[in-house]
Amino acid sequence: KLQREEDKLSSEIVKIKQDISQEIEEGRDKEREKFTLKVRQQELTSALDLINVKEENLARETESFENEIKEGSVLVGHEILSYKNFEVSEATDRQIERTIQEEQRRKIERIKIKLEDSGLAESGEVLKEYKEMTERDEFLAKELEDLNVSIESLKTLMADLKEKIDVEFKEGIKKINVEFGNFFALMFGGGSGSLHVVVENKKRRGGSEDEEEIGIEEEEKIELEQGIEINVSLPHKKVKELQSLSGGERSLTSIALLFAMSQVNPPPFLILDETDAALDEANSRKYGDMIERLSARSQLIVVTHNRETMSRAGVLYGVTIGGDGASKLLSVKFDEAVSIAK
Secondary structure, eight states, X not given: OHHHHHHHHHHHHHHHHHHHHHHHHHHHHHHHHHHHHHHHXXXXXXXXXXXXXXXXXXXXXXXXXHHXXXXXXXXXXXXXXXXXXXXXXXXXXXXXXXXXXXXXXXXHHHHHHHHHHHTOOOOHHXXXXXXXXXXXXXXXXXXXXXXXXXXXXXXXXXXXXXXXXXXXXXXXXHHHHHHHHHHHXXXXXXXXXXXXXXXXXXEEOOOOHHHHHTTOOXXXXXXXXXXXXXXXXXXXXXXXXXXXXXXXHHHXXXXXXXXXXXXXXXXXXXXXXXXXXXXXXHHHHHHHHHHHHHTTTSEEEEEOOOHHHHHTOSEEEEEEEOTTSOEEEEEEEHHHHHHHHO
């Protein structure tokens, strides 16, 4: 009985081994089939990529062809669209090579350049461009005319302003002369001082770029320049020129001129900062008389270290150091100080 069981089991083991061998063989066949399918898939993928590349190239060539058709319609008109009636057979298509096409393309490019250079191309775009350029030319002509009118108007305005400024300048000189004479006599105890407008002719050579364009080169031109001449006459002296005065006298003359100018159109107040620094004691008194006269029409704020000038002030402000070493601002009204002193 055991022997029979053993033989039966042996038979089953053999059958199982045969089934396993068969399964292994079938698995190998499936692996080979899988490999074959992968190879086929790669071939199809490559073919598809190649088709996509050709499709892109064809799209670019189509776009380029359409652009050339548009450019050709601009140059020779819509007659170029008759290419659609041209038929190409397969035999003819096989005979046309790429090199021949490129040669024909180059010929067409040369023909287009000749058409553009000759200006014989007829199309709606050319007429449209001509119309636009004509309208722009008319617009610019109108703008140029307006500019010419504006230029003439500005020239007239400049001439009027120049005349008005010249008149007001001369009137101002006359007014300044009156005040200058008064301040000068007050400063020097007599004498006279006056201003005169002088005109000097100056020649210059050469020309501007516009003048060079019209052939005016190295030509002498005369320019009129106005200036101011100061004439002074000191009492008991024969000096007539400003350069012949001493330093103090020139300072006093300058101060008198500045004060005279300020009195032509008096400001509400004046700030004088150390204008008397270069004056001696005698001239400081004259300077004090001048600022007293000047204060009748303007309020003066004077920064000075001159005792004579300070004595003419109504209110005196000073900075001093107190006992604690800190700076203090002191003010004194001379009218109240005099009454208290009495």
